[in-house]
Amino acid sequence: MGSSNILKSFLHAFEGIEEALRAQRNLKIHFAVAFVVIVVSYFLNISAEEFLWLSFAVFSVIGMELINTLVEALMDVYDKSFDPAIKFVKDVSAGIVLWYSLFATIVGLVVLGKALFHWTFNLARGFTMIYLTVFPMLILIRRLASFVKRKGKNSYRG
Numbered sequence: 001m002g003s004s005n006i007l008k009s010f011l012h013a014f015e016g017i018e019e020a021l022r023a024q025r026n027l028k029i030h031f032a033v034a035f036v037v038i039v040v041s042y043f044l045n046i047s048a049e050e051f052l053w054l055s056f057a058v059f060s061v062i063g064m065e066l067i068n069t070l071v072e073a074l075m076d077v078y079d080k081s082f083d084p085a086i087k088f089v090k091d092v093s094a095g096i097v098l099w100y101s102l103f104a105t106i107v108g109l110v111v112l113g114k115a116l117f118h119w120t121f122n123l124a125r126g127f128t129m130i131y132l133t134v135f136p137m138l139i140l141i142r143r144l145a146s147f148v149k150r151k152g153k154n155s156y157r158g
Ligand SMILES: Nc1ncnc2c1ncn2[C@@H]1O[C@H](COP(=O)(O)OP(=O)(O)OP(=O)(O)O)[C@@H](O)[C@H]1O
Pocket: 026, 068, 072, 079, 080, 081, 082, 083, 084, 086, 087, 090, 091, 094
């Protein structure tokens, strides 16, 4: 592979990020947040390890948002009409971004919380616990709500 080919590959990859950024509002927001976090971290007294955790978190969220953009675009090329299977694929793909964003908030609470507000990591532990209990609970509540709705409809029909 010649050096001009390497440059071309780099340019295509750069274009990919540029196009995704232009098309996706969420990606713009994640880039802005990542930029602010990294700039703020520059002025804080944090260790190299903590900086790596922050970088890992913000780069992961943007990476997952790029994957989500890719999945959405693939699905739209495949079929634009409403399809429950496409809904599932797109929703799971969006879920990946949400999941990594939750991880990023845990890292932010531990690293930035400590450096900015002298928080211990108990708060982050609390949030982690809430995240892990909230999802099964929300699913349960939604199932219960749709069960009650179905029951209501059936009894109305007599
Ligand atoms: N073809 C489809 N069939 C069924 N549901 C769809 C379809 N296209 C989109 N949806 C639903 O709409 C949601 C948003 O999809 P869309 O492609 O508009 O992404 P978006 O507005 O860029 O969202 P995101 O914030 O996840 O990037 C999907 O998560 C899915 O629930």
